[in-house]
Amino acid sequence: MPKKGILERLSEGVVFGDGGYLLELEKRGYVQAGPFTPEVSISRPQALAELHREFMLAGAEVLQTLTYYASEAKLQTVGLGGKMEEINRAAVRIAREVAAEKTDGDGVLVAGNISNTWEYDPDDPSSADRVRKLFDDQLALQMEEGIDFIIGETYSWLGEALIAAECGKKAGLPVMITMAPDNNPNSLEGYSQAECARRLEAAGVDIVGLNCLRDPEHTLPLMEEVRAAVSCYVACQPVGYHSHDDRPNFVSTPNFPLALDPLQLPRAPFAEYAVRARDMGINYIGSCCGAVAIHTREMARALGKLPVEERQWRAADGKVRSGYELQHTDRGAEILAGAGQAPER
Template sequence: QNRLEDLNRAAVRIAREVAGDQCLVAGNLSLTWMYEPDSASAKDRVRKTFDEQLEVQVDEGVDFIIGETFSWLGEALIAVECAKKTGLPAMVTICFENKDETAEGKSAAYAAKTLFDAGADIVGMNCLRPPEHMLPAMEQMRKAVSGYLACQPVGYHTPVDKPDFTSLPEFPYGLDPLQVTRGDMGDYAVAARDMGINYIGACCGAVAIHIREMARALGKFSEDTRLWKKGGEKPMSAYEYYGHHIERANK
């Protein structure tokens, strides 16, 4: 708590350094664990925390604000309220645990409408669920609203009866066998695009190969760069495939 300014300032500076002039840098808000739906004082504490974070992030020059991972729609609405005071675009996303509803019992469609009505520029879902259990809810949102939608699922497969990956007995250290393949993530990106999702990303468990495959599937690379081909300008020892055979031979 007493390092709020230092941590937020450092986070934005690191992100800006990595992004250079090629990417936008977002400020970030997330669930606080302080929200209580029937407590005005708890809501005020959430509001104060968000305002303090945003003051630092805006001072560091973020381009827009993301509020994410809200299972409580009420807390997401506070994030919209605080983000809009900055004058920057605001993207706010909710998450579903094992039920297809917010913690208050609201549907995806209801949440999307409510967040847009509150002033969010982009709404959607992130975290907890893999593509196969998030896209149906996103489809409900798409049917309910015409604004920009964001979808950022986790990179782990989960069963139908426990779609929230944090509810699995494998969480957090035994999830590796459940990781979504890069091909699955590419398929998800195409499905999301075809559904009319505007902001297509990923969350926990997604790594660089997933994001790259999503970009490939969406045609972000030219056809030449999408195909592996052997080059003649380097010796075979410079290629990973050659090293793979060396390793096998030495075993």
């Protein structure tokens, strides 16, 4: 039976996305900080497969291909000119292979991915054609390898996002386009995110919204404006790094790119975020840079998306056999009291 498509799933309820790839793979030693290009799909395919798998096991219903920054122009800047085809094809194959491991329920969708190119320049009319070709080239390869829908993400220029929308629609699959809200949350042309969402919806985009740069707390108020501005589906994919009130874009802090670890958010705020997003009427709830499997798992739990029942693990004889039981159960409290220690409760 063919898998249910993204639009059918969205019509039935919240669709739950995955997390961030490049920064986590940098942390694991497979990606170079700074350029953050995605050649890991050909240099360390197993590392990428494993990260996809972690998100899927944590409950993600969509895996995004790691083709962020996989345009020919961006790859050329780091000496990877000519590798565009190989990187894009490998990334889709890897995501598909992992998605195929989930055979129960509705299965997991694979979203093709295009992103900001750094080639768009509103003062140079020829740049639109260059950007269009970069997107078309990536999407042709991703379509050949087999994707279920298209995500265009992390746009600062609405103009570039609209080109991504056009290329995605032309490819003939459902399209999601998300803008990246900087410290000044407007697009670089000066449009509010509500206005960007309206224009993307008018261009035929199926799912509009925001991703990257800000944490959930600094993204949700903007999502509220986006939700009110459009009647199509909306998506939210914030980062897993703490945003400062005066400088919410984590890339603009001195911690970026080599000292992000202390900014990484704990898991609990992501559970709260998922519930707030659902209650706000957000249809596609995921996350971006800095959000790893435990954030995804905590969100899935909060949304009732994790089908795995927690198994019984306490022994029938009632004996304490873990620090958790010693510190957090009545039997543990008895033992500690006998040893003259008050348990931490």
